[in-house]
Amino acid sequence: NEIKIFSPATVANVACGFDVLGFCLDGIGDEMIVRKTDKKGIYITKIKGFDLPYETEKNVAGVSALALIEDAKPNCGFEIEICKNIKPGSGIGSSAASAAGSVFAINELLGKPYNQTQLTYFAMKGEAIASKCEHADNLAPAIFGGFTLVKSINPLEILQIPTPDALYATIIHPQIEVKTSEARAILPTEIPLQHAITQWANLGSLVHALHTNDYDLISRSLHDVVIEPYRSQLIPHFKEVKKAALGAGSLGCGISGSGPSIFNLSKGIETAKNVEVAIRNIYKNTAINFDTYVCKIN
Numbered sequence: 001n002e003i004k005i006f007s008p009a010t011v012a013n014v015a016c017g018f019d020v021l022g023f024c025l026d027g028i029g030d031e032m033i034v035r036k037t038d039k040k041g042i043y044i045t046k047i048k049g050f051d052l053p054y055e056t057e058k059n060v061a062g063v064s065a066l067a068l069i070e071d072a073k074p075n076c077g078f079e080i081e082i083c084k085n086i087k088p089g090s091g092i093g094s095s096a097a098s099a100a101g102s103v104f105a106i107n108e109l110l111g112k113p114y115n116q117t118q119l120t121y122f123a124m125k126g127e128a129i130a131s132k133c134e135h136a137d138n139l140a141p142a143i144f145g146g147f148t149l150v151k152s153i154n155p156l157e158i159l160q161i162p163t164p165d166a167l168y169a170t171i172i173h174p175q176i177e178v179k180t181s182e183a184r185a186i187l188p189t190e191i192p193l194q195h196a197i198t199q200w201a202n203l204g205s206l207v208h209a210l211h212t213n214d215y216d217l218i219s220r221s222l223h224d225v226v227i228e229p230y231r232s233q234l235i236p237h238f239k240e241v242k243k244a245a246l247g248a249g250s251l252g253c254g255i256s257g258s259g260p261s262i263f264n265l266s267k268g269i270e271t272a273k274n275v276e277v278a279i280r281n282i283y284k285n286t287a288i289n290f291d292t293y294v295c296k297i298n
């Protein structure tokens with residue numbers, strides 16, 4: 001009647017796949033305990049780590065859980081304890097981890113009536129209160145694992161994309177807060193056709209490269225000509241971080257989700273660690289606090 005789960009951090013967009021591509025960070029994430037209660041409804045009973053709302057309707061884990069029980073109509077309720085390790089507003093899918101975790105756990109306690117796509121659908125309801133718009137590019141990798149492509153959100157269709165064995169992610173999280181809703185508000189509503197052509201050519205070739213283990217093509221595809229020119233202004237030292245990372249052997253460097261975290265992909269853990277050292281050096285001499293992570297994509 002009780003389950004403890006791990007809900008992973010994720011990187012959305014992956015340079016050229018704004019709102020559609022994402023991947024899951026192995027071993028970085030939140031923990032949640034969910035237990036059945038006789039009293040019907042959803043109750044957030046404990047939140048550790050960060051200051052987040054206890055009211056079910058204001059909490060992303062609560063809202064996604066409500067969407068699920070509204071459909072399932074179970075004969076019980078659920079209490080949710082959240083131990084947040086992913087800082088809200090960090091750009092590595094903090095709200096998605098909460099939204100995905102609660103529905104995943106409740107589904108397990110109910111005997112798995114829903115598949116992963118249905119769980120992503122319920123979780124989107126929670127995620128929407130954080131970013132003020134529905135998107136699933138953090139939720140899908142949190143629920144399916146690995147790389148995912150959200151082919152469509154209405155109807156919801158998610159494709160799983162293979163991860164080359166030697167691919168590692170290096171993340172740096174400068175501790176400034178960038179709200180997803182604000183990072184979306186600064187984006188243009190229209191883009192030049194030439195930029196669109198470059199972007200979809202890169203997204204197509206990145207997906208092909210992931211299928212064919214072509215690290216060189218991954219590297220040549222990790223470019224973002226649509227979103228990065230706007231959002232990189234919100235991230236101090238972004239250009240220097242990118243230059244240092246590429247110099248240390250990163251296959252590609254970009255904004256993680258809506259930032260401020262920056263992600264890199266590398267071939268092999270040694271290179272991923274060299275990239276970590278190089279990008280730490282950029283922030284070391286500034287007043288900005290930061291965390292870094294090196295991990296597999298799983």
Ligand code: HSE
Pocket residue numbers: 012013018019020131135137138180183184257258
């Ligand atoms: N695709 C989303 C964005 C991810 O970049 O706004 C952040 O939640």
